[in-house]
Amino acid sequence: MDALQEDCLTPEELERVLGSFDIPACPTQVIQVMTEAQRDEPDMRKLASIISSDVGMAAMTIKLANSALFRGNGSIGTVPQAINRLGVRNIVCVVVAAALKSSLSDLPAAQLERFWNRASTIAVGAGLIAGHLYGISRDTAYTFALFHDAAIPVMMRRFKSYQAMLEDVLAQGWPLAQMEMQRFQCDHAIVGSLLARNWGLSELIAKAIRHHHDYQLYNLPEDIVPHEAVSLIAVTQVAEHLAAEILGERDVEVGPLFSKALRHLGISEQDLQEIHEELVEVLQTGE
Numbered sequence: 001m002d003a004l005q006e007d008c009l010t011p012e013e014l015e016r017v018l019g020s021f022d023i024p025a026c027p028t029q030v031i032q033v034m035t036e037a038q039r040d041e042p043d044m045r046k047l048a049s050i051i052s053s054d055v056g057m058a059a060m061t062i063k064l065a066n067s068a069l070f071r072g073n074g075s076i077g078t079v080p081q082a083i084n085r086l087g088v089r090n091i092v093c094v095v096v097a098a099a100l101k102s103s104l105s106d107l108p109a110a111q112l113e114r115f116w117n118r119a120s121t122i123a124v125g126a127g128l129i130a131g132h133l134y135g136i137s138r139d140t141a142y143t144f145a146l147f148h149d150a151a152i153p154v155m156m157r158r159f160k161s162y163q164a165m166l167e168d169v170l171a172q173g174w175p176l177a178q179m180e181m182q183r184f185q186c187d188h189a190i191v192g193s194l195l196a197r198n199w200g201l202s203e204l205i206a207k208a209i210r211h212h213h214d215y216q217l218y219n220l221p222e223d224i225v226p227h228e229a230v231s232l233i234a235v236t237q238v239a240e241h242l243a244a245e246i247l248g249e250r251d252v253e254v255g256p257l258f259s260k261a262l263r264h265l266g267i268s269e270q271d272l273q274e275i276h277e278e279l280v281e282v283l284q285t286g287e
Contacts, residue, residue, distance in 0.1 A: 061095075148209050196209050
């Protein structure tokens with residue numbers, strides 16, 4: 001399996017992974033939103049029209065705009081207002097999240113809801129942490145954190161024994177990515193990078209997803225993992241560790257990389273305590 005630790009899969013490995021997994025197709029509405037968002041001057045009315053045509057996308061857009069992370073002066077109730085508050089980059093994030101959630105709706109509702117609630121908590125934490133640091137985009141940190149584990153539901157769908165394995169991992173505190181490799185000969189970082197590229201997310205985010213479980217991450221050269229990608233991963237690892245504490249779960253994803261993430265970001269113990277308290281307060285006031 002050594003080749004799977006490289007930045008790029010070989011054609012044979014790529015074919016095997018794609019052939020083994022039912023990677024959800026990117027919906028037409030997502031493509032329409034991305035096409036419009038990438039214009040020099042996006043038409044906000046057109047974006048609002050596309051998003052409003054899907055109840056799930058519209059609801060998630062308004063919910064995020066009213067969340068503690070983006071809340072302005074008072075609550076809002078329409079998609080155009082939400083777009084103005086969130087900005088185009090965050091709208092793309094919301095649309096992709098809503099569509100991906102919908103595409104995996106055949107999974108048991110309780111499992112899917114727990115996954116997305118956890119992903120949302122981590123994303124809020126990553127955005128909050130990035131807001132305290134210089135040179136890390138809060139928007140990009142939120143987007144990466146929301147999608148870095150997006151392949152977990154895909155693996156739940158592919159492998160009937162995945163949920164049982166995940167419960168064992170949480171109960172025993174085993175490293176999730178290592179157990180995935182042992183049981184299924186791939187992990188959610190590999191599948192997630194393919195999913196991100198398939199859905200048109202940036203190369204930076206796809207590469208960060210690919211390496212977010214790499215134990216050598218903080219020693220890899222710039223040409224393999226750009227510094228910006230490393231920082232996105234570090235912010236998310238800190239957020240994920242804190243989320244596990246707050247949710248009363250075992251940290252089965254970050255593990256020994258947590259201390260390295262803190263060093264990379266220059267976060268002290270006092271800083272960490274303040275971030276923890278702030279994240280608890282933000283979550284209590286409603287995501």
